[in-house]
Amino acid sequence: MNSETATSALGVAFVVVGFAMLFVPGFASVFDANELFLSLIGLGFALQTVRVVNARRRTPYEQAETADPEIAQELPTPGDDFDDLMDQAAAVRYSGDQRDAVRERLHAAAVAVVVRTEGLSREQAVERVENGSWTDDPYAAAFFTGEISGTSVLQRVSLFDRSRSQFERWATHAAREIAELSEDER
The missing domain is CATH 1.20.58 (Methane Monooxygenase Hydroxylase; Chain G, domain 1)
Known part of the structure; x- marks a missing residue:
């Protein structure tokens, strides 16, 4: 023993x-x-x-092995896909599919914002967006109506920006107006 x-x-x-x-x-x-x-x-x-x-x-020291931590996943910033779509629609002349997609997404967003901010039905909001009465910005309204109304000749001349297409300028105005209305709602 x-x-x-x-x-x-x-x-x-x-x-x-x-x-x-x-x-x-x-x-x-x-x-x-x-x-x-x-x-x-x-x-x-x-x-x-x-x-x-x-x-x-006398007992040897043993340390537990831990698993590797998860690797942080890279996630896109919200709106990046729309920005990419907008760049494609602006870069390619006569890019009908991309422009239609931009127009549809902005139209849906504008209708949703008008419904939320003004308490209208979806049908009434669609009518306001399509006739341009949803905003005071004539260029944002023109994106959906196809024509500028209520602007002076000087304002129209200042809109001539050769670096961007009319579609891109009007779409930018519409997106900015939708964002501002959405922020005003909060």
Whole structure:
């Protein structure tokens, strides 16, 4: 029997005797609780403590392996797909599909904003968007009506920007007006 086993057995014996004295008060009267007896019990607990500490010191240190954290997923900024569609519609001359998609998305957004801000039915909002009365911006209204009304000749001349097409200018005005109406609602 090695010293660790003997020390463990002695420690267990002392613990059992201690519990027996605690739960059976008559058993405690068998032992005289003098200084020598208490010193032996303390020595037993000290030996057990030393054994446990030494066993722990000899045990190799192992660190748990953690899984790699999730890699942050790159998400697009809201509206990036519309900006890309708008760039395609503006870049390609006569790009009917992209322009139709831009027009449909802006029309749906304008109708939704008019319904929310003015409390109209969907049919009434569609009518207001299509006749241009949904906004004070003549260029935003012209995007859906196809014609500018209520502007002076000087305003029309200042609109001649050779770097962008009429479609892009009017679509930009409409998108900006929809965004402003939506922000005013909040």
